[in-house]
Amino acid sequence: AILVDGGAGAQEEAWRAATRETMEGFAQVMPESHIEEKASSLVWHYREVTDQASAEEAADRAADSLDHLSCDQPVDQPQIRITRGHKIVEVSCRKARxxxxxxxxxxxxxxxxxxFLSVLVAGDDESDESMFDVAPPDFLTVKVGPGPSHARFRAEAPSDLRAFLWQLLAMAPAAS
Structure with a gap:
């Protein structure tokens, strides 16, 4: 069963179907990869693929194929955004960020x-940058991994972020 955002109409389903079909073709030739369905996007993950050089080439081809798909969208259809992230290719509706x-x-x-008493915003991908951009100064923003970012802080790896979160938890007063 395919779950689609409850407010999605036939127009959104059209870009989803075309995107899904394209991504499924790449997932079939890269069996260690998978497709994730989100409320406003589809993401092809290839992090687990053993041959990363081939996976990166496939990701380039996937992004190009999906870019052609976005150019073919009629003006009255939702416009889509293709994002190459860390071992992912994400296609999302431009209105959803x-x-x-x-x-x-x-x-x-x-x-x-x-x-909220406090807010921690952490992300490892280009698609997370819009959260860092709009976060008020009192939000704790953390970019995980390399690359440019608007986050105030950086964790070199997910394990560093986990260690930091454990430290925060240890400092928190005990709940009564």
Whole structure:
């Protein structure tokens, strides 16, 4: 069964179907890869592929194929964004971005009188940058891994972020 965002209409399903078909072709030739379905995007993960050189070449071809798909979108269709990230190719609807969504969630929570006491935003991918861009100065933003970023802090690897989170937990007062 394929789960699609509840508000998605036939137009969104059209780009999803075409994207899914293209990604499935690449996933078949790279059996250690997989496709992740998110509410507003499809992501082809190839991190587990043994032959990374072939996987990177396939990712280039996938991004090119998907880019042609985005150019073929009629003007009245949702426009899509193709992002090459860390061992992923993500296709998302241009109207959906992590940053504005995160900001809206935090603002809505505050509007109902229950603001978050603190917020940690961590990410390892280009698609996470929009969250770092819109995060207020009191948010703790962490880029995981190499590459340029607008995050205030950097963890060299996921294990470094985990170690930091364990340190934070150790410093937290015990719940009563």
């Amino acid at each position: 992590k940053g504005p969504s995160m900001r809206r969630i935090c603002e809505d929570k505050a509007l109902f009188g229950e603001p």
